[in-house]
Amino acid sequence: xxTKPKILxxxxxxxxxxxxxxxxxxxxxxxxxxxxxxxxxxxxxxxNINIEREQQRLCDHDVIIFLYPLFWYSTPALLKEWQDLxxxxxxxxxxxxxxxxxxxxxxxxxxxxEEKAYQTDGFNHFTIRQLLQPLEQMASITNMTYLAPxxxxxxxxxxxxxxxxxxxxxxxxxxxxxxxxxxxxQRAQQIENLADLCQPEGKTE
Amino acid sequence: xxxxxxxxxxxxxxxxxxxxxxxxxxxxxxxGYLIAGLLIGPVFGLVxxxxxxxxxxxxxxxxxxLFLVGLELDPRSLWAMKNKLLGLGxxxxxxxxxxxxxxxxxxxxxxxxxxxxGLIFALSSTAIVLQTFQEKALHQTEGGKSAFSVLLFQDxxxxxxxxxxxxxxxxxxxxxxxxxxxxxxxxxxxGLSPWLYGIVIIGSVAFVTVGGYFLSRPLFKFVAASGLxxxxxxxxxxxVIGISALMGLVGLSPALGAFLAGVxxxxxxxxxxxxxxxxxxxxxxLGLFFITVGAGINFSILSETPWLIAGITVAVMMVKALVLFxxxxxxxxxxxxxxxxxxxxxxxxxxxxxxxxxxxxxxxLPQEVTSVLSLVVAISMFLTPGLFILFDKVIMPxxxxxxxxxxxxxxDEKGSVVIAGIGRFGQIVNRLLVANDVKTVVxxxxxxxxxxxxxxxxxxxxxxxxxxxxxxTAGAPEAxxxxxxxxxxxxxxxMVKYAKHAYPNVKVLARAFDRGHGYRLKQLGADxxxxxxxxxxxxxxxxxxxxxxxxxxxxxRQKMVYKNIEDQQNDILYRAWLDDASGERVDxxxxxxxxxxxxxxxxxxxxxxxxxxxxxxxxxxxxKGYAETLSEDSKIDK
Numbered sequence: 001x002x003t004k005p006k007i008l009x010x011x012x013x014x015x016x017x018x019x020x021x022x023x024x025x026x027x028x029x030x031x032x033x034x035x036x037x038x039x040x041x042x043x044x045x046x047x048n049i050n051i052e053r054e055q056q057r058l059c060d061h062d063v064i065i066f067l068y069p070l071f072w073y074s075t076p077a078l079l080k081e082w083q084d085l086x087x088x089x090x091x092x093x094x095x096x097x098x099x100x101x102x103x104x105x106x107x108x109x110x111x112x113x114e115e116k117a118y119q120t121d122g123f124n125h126f127t128i129r130q131l132l133q134p135l136e137q138m139a140s141i142t143n144m145t146y147l148a149p150x151x152x153x154x155x156x157x158x159x160x161x162x163x164x165x166x167x168x169x170x171x172x173x174x175x176x177x178x179x180x181x182x183x184x185x186q187r188a189q190q191i192e193n194l195a196d197l198c199q200p201e202g203k204t205e
Numbered sequence: 206x207x208x209x210x211x212x213x214x215x216x217x218x219x220x221x222x223x224x225x226x227x228x229x230x231x232x233x234x235x236x237g238y239l240i241a242g243l244l245i246g247p248v249f250g251l252v253x254x255x256x257x258x259x260x261x262x263x264x265x266x267x268x269x270x271l272f273l274v275g276l277e278l279d280p281r282s283l284w285a286m287k288n289k290l291l292g293l294g295x296x297x298x299x300x301x302x303x304x305x306x307x308x309x310x311x312x313x314x315x316x317x318x319x320x321x322x323g324l325i326f327a328l329s330s331t332a333i334v335l336q337t338f339q340e341k342a343l344h345q346t347e348g349g350k351s352a353f354s355v356l357l358f359q360d361x362x363x364x365x366x367x368x369x370x371x372x373x374x375x376x377x378x379x380x381x382x383x384x385x386x387x388x389x390x391x392x393x394x395x396g397l398s399p400w401l402y403g404i405v406i407i408g409s410v411a412f413v414t415v416g417g418y419f420l421s422r423p424l425f426k427f428v429a430a431s432g433l434x435x436x437x438x439x440x441x442x443x444x445v446i447g448i449s450a451l452m453g454l455v456g457l458s459p460a461l462g463a464f465l466a467g468v469x470x471x472x473x474x475x476x477x478x479x480x481x482x483x484x485x486x487x488x489x490x491l492g493l494f495f496i497t498v499g500a501g502i503n504f505s506i507l508s509e510t511p512w513l514i515a516g517i518t519v520a521v522m523m524v525k526a527l528v529l530f531x532x533x534x535x536x537x538x539x540x541x542x543x544x545x546x547x548x549x550x551x552x553x554x555x556x557x558x559x560x561x562x563x564x565x566x567x568x569x570l571p572q573e574v575t576s577v578l579s580l581v582v583a584i585s586m587f588l589t590p591g592l593f594i595l596f597d598k599v600i601m602p603x604x605x606x607x608x609x610x611x612x613x614x615x616x617d618e619k620g621s622v623v624i625a626g627i628g629r630f631g632q633i634v635n636r637l638l639v640a641n642d643v644k645t646v647v648x649x650x651x652x653x654x655x656x657x658x659x660x661x662x663x664x665x666x667x668x669x670x671x672x673x674x675x676x677x678t679a680g681a682p683e684a685x686x687x688x689x690x691x692x693x694x695x696x697x698x699x700m701v702k703y704a705k706h707a708y709p710n711v712k713v714l715a716r717a718f719d720r721g722h723g724y725r726l727k728q729l730g731a732d733x734x735x736x737x738x739x740x741x742x743x744x745x746x747x748x749x750x751x752x753x754x755x756x757x758x759x760x761x762r763q764k765m766v767y768k769n770i771e772d773q774q775n776d777i778l779y780r781a782w783l784d785d786a787s788g789e790r791v792d793x794x795x796x797x798x799x800x801x802x803x804x805x806x807x808x809x810x811x812x813x814x815x816x817x818x819x820x821x822x823x824x825x826x827x828x829k830g831y832a833e834t835l836s837e838d839s840k841i842d843k
Binding site: 018042114 | 823
């Protein structure tokens with residue numbers, strides 16, 4: 001992409017008064033002048049999703065990001081509803097459905113468990129990337145380029161351990177890199193956690 | 206004058222006593238009227254010669270009935286049944302006439318007499334059959350619809366018969382018979398040349414059709430605007446009587462004219478009001494008609510030649526039933542429907558009397574034949590309720606077990622909804638239903654409102670839905686739902702009470718004005734009650750929260766919590782209200798509970814705002830540090 005890509009952040013959090021990680025990330029995206037950030041639960045509190053509008057939004061952007069807390073190893077309900085309704089046959093997939101082709105897609109998630117829990121021999125048995133395979137396949141069937149999830153582990157204690165500030169900085173860096181086409185897309189597709197590619201400027205990786 | 210009152214009183218007493226008893230015994234009202242007539246006529250001799258005069262008057266009930274039948278059939282549905290009408294009706298009339306004529310000729314009767322007798326006996330009794338169908342809710346069944354087609358065809362066929370019979374006159378009889386070939390002295394077309402006669406007939410039919418279509422609406426609107434119910438009734442009567450008079454003047458059947466007018470008005474918004482106004486007159490006149498049939502049974506002739514009359518009656522009914530059964534088989538009527546058609550139309554009809562007197566006036570039938578045949582017609586009509594009882598008690602139970610007639614036929618009626626009140630509330634309900642292809646019947650007492658609704662393409666009718674007869678004609682007995690959305694609190698309550706009483710199987714959804722009114726509706730049996738302001742107020746409250754920058758989803762959730770608590774407490778409050786309303790308690794328990802509800806809701810909504818780990822459920826994360834405990838002791842022992 002030679003021109004500056006347009007970024008869409010679809011934020012899904014049903015209990016924002018309790019959010020310690022996702023809400024700050026959403027606000028960063030909101031304040032970023034080149035990023036469109038959407039609070040899905042605010043826009044569709046009754047789950048009555050406007051399919052037309054959502055599809056138009058997808059068409060208008062080049063990078064699609066799902067921003068959400070991991071709920072039962074999956075997305076919050078409204079984000080699943082969003083997929084079910086918006087990614088229609090003939091639009092997102094199927095012979096005529098090429099609207100999403102070529103776009104970048106990834107998830108920015110917060111996970112309650114520690115990183116070591118999300119291992120084959122850990123408590124959760126699977127890595128985040130493995131757990132997000134349905135979304136990876138969604139990207140594949142819609143011909144989007146799937147990037148590794150941008151993950152914060154141990155999110156319940158991140159604030160107490162002062163890790164949120166660092167995560168926010170990485171998020172900021174990630175958005176900037178995407179905008180300036182500075183992200184190593186090849187590596188971004190292969191690694192486990194996109195956060196590892198987002199050391200803020202001035203620090204070595 | 207006193208004499209008239211006395212006669213009227215005798216007739217009414219007989220009806221008032223006999224009909225309810227007959228109904229209770231499961232014999233149907235028609236048999237009740239016939240028995241009443243039998244008692245006051247031949248048995249006790251309370252009434253005499255005037256019965257035949259009264260009968261002519263009472264035949265007007267048949268005219269009204271056909272008007273009402275017409276109202277139920279708009280032109281499109283009449284056109285849709287053309288095959289049935291011509292096929293079933295034509296076959297029945299042709300075959301029956303042929304068989305009876307042939308039989309009579311075999312018995313050495315001359316052709317003219319045989320054919321006349323055949324035509325007379327081919328007719329069935331519209332009055333008895335339709336009345337009974339309505340009473341037993343059989344008119345929507347396949348068999349009932351087929352029977353109706355046959356009856357309608359017969360009623361139309363009476364007109365050419367009236368033209369044909371004079372041609373069959375027997376010269377020897379002509380001298381003794383009355384010279385006046387036309388019994389109606391007001392007939393204006395008598396003596397006109399055939400082509401002029403044709404023009405007059407076509408002209409008057411066109412007048413009824415076009416006039417009914419274009420003139421009736423402004424007239425009814427004008428009358429309805431006056432708000433006087435009795436004037437509306439007068440208008441309805443004026444219409445039917447006027448048409449009958451016109452038809453009589455040009456020598457057509459008044460019944461046919463009324464039927465035509467009914468069809469023309471079937472799409473009118475005043476249809477249900479018209480039906481409701483004519484219905485009582487029709488019922489009374491038909492009752493009177495049946496009484497005169499009972500009273501007219503001539504016991505002296507019957508006792509002179511009992512076997513002859515019994516023989517003819519049985520033979521006629523057997524032939525008619527046989528023909529009907531064959532037709533039912535040809536038209537592939539299933540199960541009980543086949544038997545319904547066969548048994549319901551096996552009698553001779555009231556037009557038989559008309560044709561008999563017409564035939565004897567025209568020197569077609571000798572007087573002694575006429576009196577015997579009159580008796581046969583009357584007795585066969587008398588036996589009809591018995592055949593319906595046979596159908597009800599013997600045939601229906603046999604088919605009911607194996608998925609019967611009603612289960613099949615009510616489908617097209619299913620989902621039909623009567624909406625009472627088409628104001629701001631009813632309109633939304635109606636629009637949602639219609640958009641989902643649900644057939645609705647909309648009633649309102651404001652004729653401007655009806656106009657407005659009709660303009661946007663909704664089928665709406667002017668009528669006071671709180672009147673039981675209007676509710677009935679709007680189809681409440683066959684409806685699956687009744688939606689009550691009328692403004693007047695007391696009327697709404699009365700409607701709920703009446704509807705649940707009269708149609709216990711119809712689900713009633715009622716709009717309440719406020720909580721107290723809602724409880725009253727619930728107490729009276731409404732299946733679902735909603736306060737007219739509840740949901741919109743809740744919506745407004747949520748919007749107010751959002752306007753104060755509370756997250757929309759949180760506002761939505763708070764709304765849900767409010768609803769949940771309200772729902773839970775509503776039952777408790779309702780019971781307290783019932784106690785208080787019945788006056789068994791003096792401590793005003795309801796008020797106390799109401800205050801309690803307020804605090805409950807307030808508490809529930811506040812909890813979540815101030816306490817992050819409240820009892821309120823919904824996306825509550827595990828406690829901080831929970832993740833470490835999990836990974837440390839790995840798995841909980843299984």
